[in-house]
Amino acid sequence: MSLRPDLAIIADLINADARVLDLGCGEGDLLAHLQENKNVNGYGLDVDADNIRICLGKGVNVIEQDLDEGLKNFEDSSFDMVVMTETLQSVRRPDHLLEEMLRIGEECIVTFPNFGHWRCRLQLVTSGRMPVARHIPHSWYDTPNIHLCTFTDFETLCHDLKLRVIQRRVVNHNHVEQPWGSVLPNLLGPVAFYRLGRQP
């Protein structure tokens, strides 16, 4: 089974034998791939009963834990990489979580839907309503995405938290990398992909 394109990008960035934590691991595809191909010691956190069951069926180390309750149960620098895909926007305190991710991990990878994409901006301007797009499909009242942000917002937060942006990529809603994304990413990129580290 081929890996979802965004997960394949992440998998490429993870070294063999690495210690990996996947926050909001979903059905565990990334960890299953890393366990099988890179001998990774990985754990996934999730709270969804179906996701947990599917992970168990794949032999993935899934731990039932709510990200909003923090990551205090992990020691400093216990992981080489902490990954969080498309989950940042649905946690209660993204700022606290980002700091925690880089406390327990040497590096982290974060992806999130870009609210600054031109389609979102256009919808808000033309219809005066909260944008709904392929990468953010929910209505305002039932969305789990309580903290949507733009590339620019995110980079401002990283700056304020003194996090180092090692790498930034722009992918489309099929998570295929967009070469033109490096031009005006906040306007043209639907999904943001960041690799972060601590300030030296």
Next chain:
Amino acid sequence: MPSAFPADSVGLVSSQTFRHERPFTLQCGVTLSSFDLVYETYGNLNPDKSNAVLICHALSGNHHAAGYHSEDEAKPGWWDTCIGPGKPIDTNRFFVVSLNNLGGCHGSSGPLSTNPDTGKPYGPQFPTVVVADWVASQALLADHLGIERFAAVIGGSLGGMQAMQWAVDFPDRVHAAVVIAAAAKLSAQNIAFNEIARQAIAADPNFFAGHYAESESNPDKGLGLARMIGHVTYLSDDGMREKFGRALKSGDIDRGADVEFQVESYLHHQGQAFSRRFDANTYVLMTKALDYFDPARDTNDNLVAALEKTRAKFLVISFTSDWRFSVERSKEISDALMAARKNVASAIIESEHGHDSFLLQLPRYISVLGTFLERVHQEISP
């Protein structure tokens, strides 16, 4: 002839006895010249003997975990909800071994057995047995059955502690350890409840410091009271409200006459039934084994270090309303296993039934356990 038992039952079962004829030295230093373990098996051992699953029982459990001893038996074994064809511990896949632990009162060597030195029952003189002794004796039973390595060692409560101890003491003999509603060690509150139960037994005038058999009596009241205390701690406030509320069994509160609440009647019944089927000395012995369990004691209270040598993959399950073995205690286990870089998964099952949840047929619990064990079966199948 149609079977008298449900299709997903292992059906008619009978117990066997394994007699270990050689000396067996317990952790306390006492040597038993021999011992018996009563056990049952369900399903078939495959040719390479890789599909065996060991069930470890809790405080008041025994070897009869599934099926029926006769067509007249009213209730099946204590974990029939989870063991049987198509059930999570699927006897179509696994060869299930369930035993009565050393010190028990259902046929294995224990306080009711004859002490060869005196020719009389051991009674309170049966030596102190700890979880590691149970695991060591279970390993001898496994040797006897030709089982080199268990596909899984599974237990709830005190049984979960045995599963953990197995992974520590015999890292190469356990593929998976399933630790349900357990703890890495008892809290002070938990030990306190056990001590109250023991004191209830000791205070019964028919206890005779454990020598009741010689006096041809039995501390029914004390043992029943111990069970009532335990039973309340195995339920939850919400669960009891749901089940009993303030309903009356008899009497009239307005007149204050002969009032008996349903919950009182229920507890009396539980206490009486228990004192008929259980031995007080065994109850004291088993609660002490619970209290003493602490695999991190040898590693300066460092659970991570204690789990370092394990090689099994773990599944740790807890229940939201269980306050005797709370979700937090299970998290300590899974956190320590992650810190030790072991393979571990965990699930927290929503339930209002307290500690007893681990014996119940809760859909998510059944699905988590079944899915994990289905995967285990794939992993051990060549």
